[in-house]
Amino acid sequence: MATQAPCAELLLDNQLCFALYSTSLLMTKVYKPLLQELGLTYPQYLAMMVLWEGDGVTVGEVSSRLLTDPGSVTPLLKRLEAEGLLTRTRSSVDERVVELFLTNKGLDLRERAKAIPTCILSASEQSIAELSALKNELNVLRASLQKAL
Template sequence: MNDDAANNSSWLKLDLQVCFALYSAQLAMSKVYRKLLKELGLTYPQYLVMMVLWEQDRLSVSEIGERLFLDSATLTPLLKRLEGMDLVLRQRSRPDERHVEVTLTESGRALRQQAEKVPEAVLCASQCSPEELVQLRDELHGLRARLATTD
């Protein structure tokens, strides 16, 4: 915190809140992604699911949820929409039918090539250097990890 924050008698000022800085930055970032992902026909949560599957195909719903910090109640409708778009296929696991496995379709694999331009466009929109964004990302990962231990 800067000296102004330390000397301030009220910590309840909006501009002093880390949560608001994160929230408003997320809104601005979402606006950038919304424009870029429109060309792919994806929402941001759908894009996240696809990125997980582009990294490693054939994952269970719970494995995808763990990577994205989402529960199955949130993830299932997303996966159904992606399946309706012919980007993924959901199948019950043969060894354990309680588990649903998700795999990319040919269309889902092909979409990756179009999506490869998204990170560079975000970098340009941010007007940050790659090093600055890496540092910010790492700090946010650290913050998330520390907050997760306060449960």
């Protein structure tokens, strides 16, 4: 079998997508033990953060904020409801719309979760300013990629 010279455009370490993917995997691994103490998975944590920002949001709003479709977020929300963290209620205005409300247990969990960002900051070995600049750059990239779809 003949070997070919490496193609710089296709080297794994030259790919932005791999840098993002591998960093995301490692970020999730850092979160895992912190979230296990709360009894949450990473996707559940993201959904709870949406609810902690504003109670009474709809399933559609959660899926929109998480950049996913409502069908994939619904099972996750049902599990959170089964854990007693939220209630799902049909809207009185439009029964097709499901509204989400935190329970006292869900609100209490928010207090316990407040320590997580500090733990992530420490693990990153970056300053708040550095991470903020990186987040802003990623938000710009995400917006551009959304427009490309």
